[in-house]
Amino acid sequence: MRPDDALSIAREDLPEWLALLGTRAQMIAPTSGPHGDVFYSPVSSPDEILWEFENSLQPPKRFLLPQTDPLVKIHSDGGRFHLEPVCDDRRQILVNLRSCDLKGLLYLERVHTYDLPDPSYLRRSENRSLVSLACTEPCPPGFCICCDAGPFLRHGFDLQMTMLSDRMFVEVGSDKGRSLLEGAESMFRPATPDEIAKREALEAAARDHFKTETCHFGSAMRRISTGRVAEELWEAMGDWCLECGGCTLICPTCYCFSVKDRRVDEGWVRCRTWDSCQYAAFTLEASGHNPRPGRKDRMKRRFFHKVSAQYYQRDGDVGCVGCGRCIKVCMGTTNMPAVVEAIRKGEWHG
Amino acid sequence: MEAGEANVLTVCPFCACGCGLYLQQVDAVLTGVTPSEHHPVSRGRLCTRGWAAHEASLWGHRLTRPLVRHGGIHEPTDWHTALRHAANLLTDILASGSSIGVLGSGRATNEENFLAVRLARGALRTGHVDSCTRASYQALLAGVSESASACNLDSALKDTAHCEVILLLEGDIADTHPQAAHAIMKAVQRGARLVTMGPVKTRMSRLAWLHLPFVPGGESAVAAKFASVAERATSDNRAADGMAANLPVGSLPASTHLISSAQLQRAVEAYTRASRAAIVLAPTSAAAPWLRAIATAFARLAAGTRQLQRPGSVLLPLPCRSNTRGALEMGAAPHCLPGCRALTDDAARSRLLRVWGSELAAERGLDIEAMLSEVRGLIVLADDPPLALTSEEAGRRALSKLECLIVLDAFATPTAELSHVALPIGSSAETDGTVTSMEGRIQEVRACTPPPGEARPGWWVLNELAAALGMSKTHESAQDVFHDILVAVPEYASAVSSEESTPHGCLGVLPGILGDPQAKVAESAGARDSSREALAALRTAVDGTVGFPFLLVQVGSFEWEDDALVAFSPTLSRDHRSRSRLWPDGYVQMNTGDADRLGIRDGWRARITSDRGEVVIPVRLCEDVEPAMMLVPFAFRDQLEPVLKCEVMAAVNVERI
Numbered sequence A: 001m002r003p004d005d006a007l008s009i010a011r012e013d014l015p016e017w018l019a020l021l022g023t024r025a026q027m028i029a030p031t032s033g034p035h036g037d038v039f040y041s042p043v044s045s046p047d048e049i050l051w052e053f054e055n056s057l058q059p060p061k062r063f064l065l066p067q068t069d070p071l072v073k074i075h076s077d078g079g080r081f082h083l084e085p086v087c088d089d090r091r092q093i094l095v096n097l098r099s100c101d102l103k104g105l106l107y108l109e110r111v112h113t114y115d116l117p118d119p120s121y122l123r124r125s126e127n128r129s130l131v132s133l134a135c136t137e138p139c140p141p142g143f144c145i146c147c148d149a150g151p152f153l154r155h156g157f158d159l160q161m162t163m164l165s166d167r168m169f170v171e172v173g174s175d176k177g178r179s180l181l182e183g184a185e186s187m188f189r190p191a192t193p194d195e196i197a198k199r200e201a202l203e204a205a206a207r208d209h210f211k212t213e214t215c216h217f218g219s220a221m222r223r224i225s226t227g228r229v230a231e232e233l234w235e236a237m238g239d240w241c242l243e244c245g246g247c248t249l250i251c252p253t254c255y256c257f258s259v260k261d262r263r264v265d266e267g268w269v270r271c272r273t274w275d276s277c278q279y280a281a282f283t284l285e286a287s288g289h290n291p292r293p294g295r296k297d298r299m300k301r302r303f304f305h306k307v308s309a310q311y312y313q314r315d316g317d318v319g320c321v322g323c324g325r326c327i328k329v330c331m332g333t334t335n336m337p338a339v340v341e342a343i344r345k346g347e348w349h350g
Numbered sequence B: 001m002e003a004g005e006a007n008v009l010t011v012c013p014f015c016a017c018g019c020g021l022y023l024q025q026v027d028a029v030l031t032g033v034t035p036s037e038h039h040p041v042s043r044g045r046l047c048t049r050g051w052a053a054h055e056a057s058l059w060g061h062r063l064t065r066p067l068v069r070h071g072g073i074h075e076p077t078d079w080h081t082a083l084r085h086a087a088n089l090l091t092d093i094l095a096s097g098s099s100i101g102v103l104g105s106g107r108a109t110n111e112e113n114f115l116a117v118r119l120a121r122g123a124l125r126t127g128h129v130d131s132c133t134r135a136s137y138q139a140l141l142a143g144v145s146e147s148a149s150a151c152n153l154d155s156a157l158k159d160t161a162h163c164e165v166i167l168l169l170e171g172d173i174a175d176t177h178p179q180a181a182h183a184i185m186k187a188v189q190r191g192a193r194l195v196t197m198g199p200v201k202t203r204m205s206r207l208a209w210l211h212l213p214f215v216p217g218g219e220s221a222v223a224a225k226f227a228s229v230a231e232r233a234t235s236d237n238r239a240a241d242g243m244a245a246n247l248p249v250g251s252l253p254a255s256t257h258l259i260s261s262a263q264l265q266r267a268v269e270a271y272t273r274a275s276r277a278a279i280v281l282a283p284t285s286a287a288a289p290w291l292r293a294i295a296t297a298f299a300r301l302a303a304g305t306r307q308l309q310r311p312g313s314v315l316l317p318l319p320c321r322s323n324t325r326g327a328l329e330m331g332a333a334p335h336c337l338p339g340c341r342a343l344t345d346d347a348a349r350s351r352l353l354r355v356w357g358s359e360l361a362a363e364r365g366l367d368i369e370a371m372l373s374e375v376r377g378l379i380v381l382a383d384d385p386p387l388a389l390t391s392e393e394a395g396r397r398a399l400s401k402l403e404c405l406i407v408l409d410a411f412a413t414p415t416a417e418l419s420h421v422a423l424p425i426g427s428s429a430e431t432d433g434t435v436t437s438m439e440g441r442i443q444e445v446r447a448c449t450p451p452p453g454e455a456r457p458g459w460w461v462l463n464e465l466a467a468a469l470g471m472s473k474t475h476e477s478a479q480d481v482f483h484d485i486l487v488a489v490p491e492y493a494s495a496v497s498s499e500e501s502t503p504h505g506c507l508g509v510l511p512g513i514l515g516d517p518q519a520k521v522a523e524s525a526g527a528r529d530s531s532r533e534a535l536a537a538l539r540t541a542v543d544g545t546v547g548f549p550f551l552l553v554q555v556g557s558f559e560w561e562d563d564a565l566v567a568f569s570p571t572l573s574r575d576h577r578s579r580s581r582l583w584p585d586g587y588v589q590m591n592t593g594d595a596d597r598l599g600i601r602d603g604w605r606a607r608i609t610s611d612r613g614e615v616v617i618p619v620r621l622c623e624d625v626e627p628a629m630m631l632v633p634f635a636f637r638d639q640l641e642p643v644l645k646c647e648v649m650a651a652v653n654v655e656r657i
């Protein structure tokens, strides 16, 4: 942490700063939805923002990769088709992202950048600023520590905030982040050595929460990458999946999609929509052949992408940020920690 | 929340589990779904369908303007003209002395169903009112309530997840009722013993402690065997008290010979000894009398072993669709009034008089199958009835012969295409109202986006149609209709008033199954007889094994694939579209070993002959089908018609060609 990258702001000044940011861009923040469900959604006032909350079930991924994402408008004038890209140029500041979710967005940024850059995704991401709130009290289902995705981040954020008792500790991680302080310089001051020490202590305490590890990617990765997971084990685990697709739809790093055209007025809009590799029809070919016909085949595919060394090298990380959402949404019982443990131990008991 | 984007809590429109979800819209266009983490039923979990709950409304072929058929062609028109035209057609039919029927729907809200029933019994003065998925559910209910009227369903799924033994009668519950499958999975994970019962090994059978193979029509025999073994297994005298009485136990070759007595003994002993146990009954067959017999038998088993009195034990009949239960309870049935009241119930009639503002027809009407051959006019609410009929093709033919077919739907279904007047209504994503889940949760459905084009909420259209037919009272909102429901159905009123707030849109939970004892007694004798008949037919089929060594069985009573909500969802329709492209002539399933012996390979065509006729059809091989059995998916029942002749099974011979 460079000294000029560590700042702090009085907690009572936060609303004023955030209100100022709200005049420059749309503010997306965790809000309290009906009946205790938490949503990341647009806020019009800093009062709506939650500071202590159970992370939302739906990750903020949808602000970069919506479930239904219009890409191209298509219309025809008689014989010719005209294509017009749909551009989402809205400036958005995502505030109070959890570390794992921010890490998920970095992963998505990478997969949409290399090989074949995805202009629609990248344009959005260019217009988003990511402000995380470090997890001083890790959430119960989370295992971010196994994925190097929390509870605190070392880089990748535009700003990372840590709640101290009466001040908010703010780390600047990028130029984009620094620009969020413009016009509010008077509210911020360099962090004191004491504040820096407190922040470090909070991180150490948060890491301490994870005493007993739940997820051992390393040994699972060795087995998966070298094909040393017995077919019978995949089959046994496949029996406990109800193919809802929830694990992938809700996953901060999953990005499988379909493309569909929707009739609008006199033309069409070509949309990218979320899809799941856990659906049998995802890989169904026109001939009727399906390279992944069984649940075990699809489950193997999911974990190979998420945990194998091959993909680790390609994507730069495991495809899991330890948010624990797949534990909550799974219609069956085959969530990430359970499967990783089964692979490590070579046995599955439901 | 800023304008331009909203997450609206509502109920999943597909099956009867009643999962809670948020529909999401941006700039008044549906964009997606978020599960509700704290919803008491779904707790953040949705199945594939739930995750695609926005798709049909967004991508589907929608009805957006009232359409009136002129010279065989649908022409768009305004609401006033369409409603007047519809009312004229209906009045002409009545004036000619012919009859009209009305179909409610398990895809529509309680409010819409209640108004559809008002339209039938109030405005048109007819008892011909029904809904597509009622019969199979009601058969289960009637059987269950004969022996176990006090059965509590209010937290059935949660309780099931904590049961020690679960008897599951299913087709493929992982597909038909995934949230129930999840509850069972959780129980198995905790160590419960699962006994699956059905003609084919399913996804749940793979987790089962025991799989008892049997065919539709054989369930009651199996249940009777259960009951008699249970009599021996329990020392409780009350248990022995007539449990197996009135059940056809005789020599039952087809299904029971598949199950060894030892297996049965183990299942029953486990069920009897469990400190809490569940019986979950899915509508696995289109043969209602059989379903009723099974349900009766299992209810007797539950009551006789006193399992039902144990806290946390469950006896759960499963309705097919999100509001199959509500539609029945709103009175969309030919034999009862709203609230499942007997037609002769004076108190119920006077309550209806009060809220409908009109006298009502309290005669017993025709059910959906009979209606299609008898009536000249039909009003269909949010459904494509042939999909649920004994023969889809015959159903479509009957619809096309009607003098007047009026369809209220959000989607351009094949039935809407045949209509004389098509009235566009909001889909489940565009409608306010309530639905009643399998557990009796009365939950709010909320509009997330406005209906497209000229489409209007279903309650509004039903009101206007009733008004055009002379009903005076109208409603201002869906809530207004709900207030009438509370007056008409006291159980709904007490369930609702007992809840102070409405967490997760749940207005209240009905304590048990609604039902009138009178109606039950009146119907039960007949049902037992038909169960005997059904078993006799089974015996004949199988006794005549000379020349007919296979038992061909049609399974299921409803399939999602052609339903508008699935067919119009790009994600959900993929498998089905591919299946109908690859198998345009349908298929039957056969045990792999049997096929080997006959030299039949997967996908080859075979000649299937019964004493009624023959067909040539592709055969698909499947290890999970029992030997000597062949299965006909419900969707392909028409293709097997020459062999089945509208029955659900036949003894057949199979030849390779």
Ligand code: SF4
Pocket (backbone or CB within 6 Å): A240, A241, A242, A243, A244, A245, A246, A247, A248, A278, A326, A329, A330, A331, A332, A333, A334, A335
């Ligand atoms: S969430 Fe669970 S049940 Fe659903 S697809 Fe994923 S592993 Fe299977």
Ligand code: SF4
Pocket (backbone or CB within 6 Å): B012, B013, B014, B015, B016, B017, B018, B019, B042, B045, B046, B047, B048, B049, B050, B051, B177, B178, B179, B180
């Ligand atoms: S289990 Fe039923 S109610 Fe729940 S999401 Fe699936 S289809 Fe909808």
